[in-house]
Amino acid sequence: MKHxxxxxxxLVLMSAVWVGLLQASIVPQSYTWLLPxxxxxxxxxxxxxxxxxxxxxxxxxxxxxxxxxxxxxEAKEFLKQRGVDVGSD
Amino acid sequence: xELADRAVGFLLSFIxxxxxxxxxxxxxxLPFVHGDHFVHKYFLPQEYAILIPVFAGVTLLxxxxxxxGYVMLKSKKKKA
Numbered sequence: 001m002k003h004x005x006x007x008x009x010x011l012v013l014m015s016a017v018w019v020g021l022l023q024a025s026i027v028p029q030s031y032t033w034l035l036p037x038x039x040x041x042x043x044x045x046x047x048x049x050x051x052x053x054x055x056x057x058x059x060x061x062x063x064x065x066x067x068x069x070x071x072x073x074e075a076k077e078f079l080k081q082r083g084v085d086v087g088s089d
Numbered sequence: 090x091e092l093a094d095r096a097v098g099f100l101l102s103f104i105x106x107x108x109x110x111x112x113x114x115x116x117x118x119l120p121f122v123h124g125d126h127f128v129h130k131y132f133l134p135q136e137y138a139i140l141i142p143v144f145a146g147v148t149l150l151x152x153x154x155x156x157x158g159y160v161m162l163k164s165k166k167k168k169a
Contacts, residue, residue, distance in 0.1 A: 030120065034139070038116055041142050045112075048105035055098030060091045 112138070 076086045
């Protein structure tokens with residue numbers, strides 16, 4: 001239950017800040033009405049950006065891939081000699 | 090293999106950045122510009138700045154609910 005309490009309190013804090021901004025009129029009121037929607041859209045954009053950047057920077061380790069293939073072939077031969085069915089050949 | 094990954098990642102980040110700049114321009118900068126500036130031609134009327142994200146959010150939520158309901162129904166049918 002403690003995690004949902006944290007989430008709820010964060011939401012209440014955000015709405016209190018928003019209502020306070022509405023009342024105080026530091027920024028023009030028409031902006032304050034659109035602020036939650038703008039934050040949601042920008043949060044979605046940020047998530048998509050992080051996914052794209054992570055995809056671009058993903059390391060592939062080609063040498064490890066070759067060593068892994070060799071290990072797989074070795075293991076398959078070993079098991080076939082012992083009589084275990086290794087499947088896709 | 091990794092070139093395809095890079096291309097998809099680049100496409101995703103490009104889409105997200107363009108959506109972000111377009112939306113920021115639309116919501117924040119455009120109200121300060123005069124009514125008969127030529128830039129207003131490239132942006133839809135301001136009501137759409139609210140309608141399109143809300144519509145997308147509602148579509149996403151309903152798709153999630155449909156998917157969850159479908160999976161629940163399928164698992165119940167397999168058990169019975």
